[in-house]
């Protein structure tokens with residue numbers, strides 16, 4: 684009832700510290716290590732990145748909101764608040780596109 688549709692198959696981590704439900708094949712993050720529950724890579728892993736881009740499509744703003752929430756939760760879990768590498772990990776993979784709005 685927050686108005687934010689859960690289109691990723693991952694329970695939003697807005698509660699802070701609440702582990703998302705890991706589902707097989709969903710490439711959901713495992714907290715507090717923030718590794719992928721499916722392939723074991725650092726989350727978001729490449730399959731998850733592809734999935735997010737597909738699921739959110741043109742709605743890049745909503746994707747950024749989602750990743751921002753995940754980044755905040757990961758920073759708290761990993762005690763790496765404000766870490767540049769963590770920001771790069773969560774946002775650095777996004778394709779750069781010129782604004783067309």
Ligand SMILES: [Zn+2]
Nearest residue numbers: 710719722728
């Ligand atoms: Zn994965």
